[in-house]
Amino acid sequence: MTFEQYLQTSLSALKRNRSRTGLTILGIVIGIAAIILIMSLGKGAQKLILSQVQGLGTKSVVVVPGRQLEGPPSTVGLESLKKRDLEELSKPYNVPHAAHVIPLIFGNDITEYESENFRAQIYGSSDQMPVIFDADPVEGMFFSQDDVVGSANVVVIGSKVNTELFPNGGGLGSRIKIKDKSFKVVGILPSKGASSLINFDDGVIIPYTAAQNYLFGTKHFDRILVDVDTEANIDITIEDVKQTLRMTHDIDDPTKDDFSIVNQKDLADRVGVITTALTYFLAAVAAISLLVGGIGIMNIMLVSVTERTREIGLRKAVGATTKNILLQFLFESVVLTLLGGIIGIILGTTASFVASVVIGRLASFEWTFIFPIGGAVLGIVVSTIIGLIFGVYPARQAARKSPIEALRYE
Amino acid sequence: MHTPNLIEVNHITKTYTEGETSTKVLKGISFTVKKGEFVAIMGPSGSGKSTLLHILGLLDEQTSGDYIFAGHNSKGFSEEALSKLRNQRIGFIFQSFNLLPKTTVLENVKLPLLYSDVPRSEWDKKATAAIELVGLSHRINQESGDLSGGEKQRVAIARALVNEPDIIFADEPTGNLDSRSGKIIMDFIQDLNENKGHTILLITHETATAEHAERIIRIYDGEIASDEKVKRRRTASDEYLK
Incomplete structure (x- = not known):
């Protein structure tokens, strides 16, 4: 049998039992849709946060007065940046x-x-x-x-x-x-x-x-x-700014700095890492529902194998090998999960698009809809893998049936 | 002229073991079937005739003895090879038809082709021809569930014929049919043997059905009780004489 014939056989078997097919894939549909939704919203939130952080470009270095190290925010030195600092920092031989x-x-x-x-x-x-x-x-x-x-x-x-x-x-x-x-x-x-x-x-x-x-x-x-003139010079410039300010403030010990420096690029990078980690964490939580969906598919496939004992017997009697039967049922579960995955992607994408429109309306900031291509690819791959993993056991049960037992089954 | 033996059975036994108890279902059965023959195996239920059919149909294995199918000993075949033999050289007709539900007549008849080496382009042609042979061309796109019992069995016969097998095993083909439909099916099977040259091995517990064959092998308690030619074969015309 060719790939196409297996596909056709499994499709017609699934069509014979439309409502059950629909209910079986529901778990996968919801799981994949949730992952797509979370990844899309996560990317949207990340873009929003980054656009806020990067409002003044990644080439800027921000000098903040006062010591902003660990511990409670210090109120000492909040008035440390004066006109003289501005003048010194503007001199090319201090900060070239x-x-x-x-x-x-x-x-x-x-x-x-x-x-x-x-x-x-x-x-x-x-x-x-x-x-x-x-x-x-x-x-x-x-x-x-x-x-x-x-x-x-x-x-x-x-x-x-x-x-x-x-x-x-x-x-x-x-x-x-x-x-x-x-x-x-x-x-x-x-x-x-x-x-x-x-x-x-x-x-x-x-x-x-x-x-x-x-x-x-x-x-x-x-x-x-x-x-800073170019991004490559950010680190040098930060050092130059520190040296200049220490000089004007008469500070010898760097731990006693009465200012701190915020590097926009570092901040943007850090925000990016945090939001990405958060997105993947939520997606992983949603993936648990995929596991549950996979177990649901395995259950239904086992029921289906028992119900179709006679069909299996007949197929073996007319020439199907054990391998034919194994692959037929494996195809069925993969087609099931893949179908669920595709519907889930469509549903999740639609939901995240609607969510982006609603958020854009309700909130004053601009929220862009992002189609998570990575999420979609992941969804397809994951649902196929789930179909394979949870389909193997029922398919082996089906393939193992002896034709006479199967034909005798009422 | 010498006609080769299609089936040669030598001292076949079959023992089912379940836990401590073992049941000997077949106790040494020997007979031969030549190409073109129409043989009925008769016996009451529990006599072992279904077990015998399963062994002859390469669906089950004997406990001892040799089964030579078309010159090859069944013991020498792999699972794969047995599947191929069932597919290409054997046709099955079952008491309960065993059609795929919610599937058209055409798709049901095409089923054995799915597992064959026949190129795909010929599937429709072959299946249509087989359906025409059993006179169901007008039902070709109906779902199997919409057919009458007799029609279902004719679809099953078309399915058995589609790969042009050497032999057809019919297991109580009239068991689930009313007498009129049963008669039509038996006449049809007889016609396949007499006019189309098919070798047929029929299993039944009814004498009337068995008498359509040329030869009846009677089995009691796993042993052959008699093996003789039918003196007066039933034919389609019998019905009209009554």
């Missing part, structure tokens, strides 16, 4: 691979325009901020270096701030109030969504000098971002 160095100051407060108001994230930074964050205004332009030097009362506003304060448009050139100080809107940003560091849509950006002098009355920065 730094393409841009910008400070960041965070806050939030009510912004007002006439009768409208909105609680916005307030960011103080330099004129080079749009280069690092790829955030050029759609209307107007970003504030200039002169604005920074002169503590100018100018502001670039996010898309949501724009629609909240200026529901009828005309924001550009108007003056809005932040903490009762008046700022002129010089630029409006496109809708960008949130990254791990900056929420552009809900935010307003002003020169850091203006933020320090007029709004917060402080002299320190909450972050200093160093944008």
